[in-house]
Amino acid sequence: MTSPTLIGVLGFVSVVTFVGSHWLARKSGQNKFLGFLKTDWLQTTLQVIYFLGLPYLTLITGLLPARFLGLKGVELFIIPDLNRSISGIFGALFIQAGHILFIWLPDFGPMAFSSALLGGVFVVYLGFYLRAIRPARMTIYQAKMAIIFDVVHWAFYRAIIWFATGSIYLGFLGGLILIMLEYLLAGYWGKFSNTQQQQFLFRFGLGLLTSITFLFAPNLWFTLIFQGILVMVSQGMFKTVAQARITATS
Numbered sequence: 001m002t003s004p005t006l007i008g009v010l011g012f013v014s015v016v017t018f019v020g021s022h023w024l025a026r027k028s029g030q031n032k033f034l035g036f037l038k039t040d041w042l043q044t045t046l047q048v049i050y051f052l053g054l055p056y057l058t059l060i061t062g063l064l065p066a067r068f069l070g071l072k073g074v075e076l077f078i079i080p081d082l083n084r085s086i087s088g089i090f091g092a093l094f095i096q097a098g099h100i101l102f103i104w105l106p107d108f109g110p111m112a113f114s115s116a117l118l119g120g121v122f123v124v125y126l127g128f129y130l131r132a133i134r135p136a137r138m139t140i141y142q143a144k145m146a147i148i149f150d151v152v153h154w155a156f157y158r159a160i161i162w163f164a165t166g167s168i169y170l171g172f173l174g175g176l177i178l179i180m181l182e183y184l185l186a187g188y189w190g191k192f193s194n195t196q197q198q199q200f201l202f203r204f205g206l207g208l209l210t211s212i213t214f215l216f217a218p219n220l221w222f223t224l225i226f227q228g229i230l231v232m233v234s235q236g237m238f239k240t241v242a243q244a245r246i247t248a249t250s
Contacts, residue, residue, distance in 0.1 A: 047149060070221075073103045122209055122233075168215065
């Protein structure tokens, strides 16, 4: 089985697993036997294995080169000799960090431009969302770790199509289609509540914006930072608007 085919199979398994997990989450509330799936430690463990484990598996097996995921500079990182002195270890890490930043230099300009441009789009999107959908005091992510999960998950699907077609633009479109399919099927089989629908709709908007920045600067570290900033701004706005509505009705 060729690498693109195997990567495609992993992508299919990923979509099925994502949809199936939300179906099981719905069933676990109706079935005592499946109730153990709602334990926090198990959910966290399964999320780490799924969202980070699959991409990591493709990296360590060589199925997917790091650059397709946007992990620019990761190949330069080498664990320093721990038998050295503390200053020697930190010195080696500092030198490696300098090399990685040097590789990142060409991405700073395009990322700054795209972030400024899409930041304006985000402000319009957020205003429309707050006015049209009028969400309650919604939490976009239940845990900060979930931001990393989302960014890596989108990157994984984008990388699969990019690797298979050789085009980053087709990777962007194909990854977007896979995410849309995944969200629609998960919402249908998982019987999402209104709050869950709002969460996934907003997360899709965030993922779309950060994916566009990836076209300008294919660096996953930058897209992760950008999405983290958007989430913090959004969460602050949700809290402010919710508090204003409470004050207005009291």
